[in-house]
Amino acid sequence: MPGCRGRRFAYWVRLLLVLLAGAAPLQSGAQTPTRLAQPTDLARNPTTGTKVMEVTAYCPCKICCGPNARGITASGQSVSYHNQTFVAADTSLLPFNSQVIVPGYNHGKPVPVIDRGSMIAGHKLDVFFPTHAQAQRWGRQTLSVKIVSTSEAR
Numbered sequence: 001m002p003g004c005r006g007r008r009f010a011y012w013v014r015l016l017l018v019l020l021a022g023a024a025p026l027q028s029g030a031q032t033p034t035r036l037a038q039p040t041d042l043a044r045n046p047t048t049g050t051k052v053m054e055v056t057a058y059c060p061c062k063i064c065c066g067p068n069a070r071g072i073t074a075s076g077q078s079v080s081y082h083n084q085t086f087v088a089a090d091t092s093l094l095p096f097n098s099q100v101i102v103p104g105y106n107h108g109k110p111v112p113v114i115d116r117g118s119m120i121a122g123h124k125l126d127v128f129f130p131t132h133a134q135a136q137r138w139g140r141q142t143l144s145v146k147i148v149s150t151s152e153a154r
Helices: 004-021 132-138
Strands: 049-058 087-089 099-101 111-115 124-128 141-149
Touching: 049 132, 111 124
Parallel strands: 049 124, 087 111
Antiparallel strands: 049 141, 087 124, 099 111, 099 141
């Protein structure tokens, strides 16, 4: 049937867009919803709570940060900021200046998100240490990280 293919394609495109937006799928011929379901990720719905995250460590050396390491984080802060206790995160989930508590880091006190990295995507964090040896001792851990606050500023 001529035109059937176009309608079918349009249906699938509409279905994909609705699913990506987080709403229930539309029935054929149904009206577009006026209000979509609210997204649940941290960036769009800033909340506090606990998330299980993979936590690794890094230092300001050229091994951890690459050959162009200059001691400046992605947010523009020096690595000496906040007494050298901060984390790198996926800023689409935890924007700069969000506060988190990482068990075993900074004596259980909140630390800011002031850095990001190409390997830090999704529910991953990178805790900062002043030396490579300290970062290596931390290793790779799966921890329940408490999100104290998320920042609206990006």
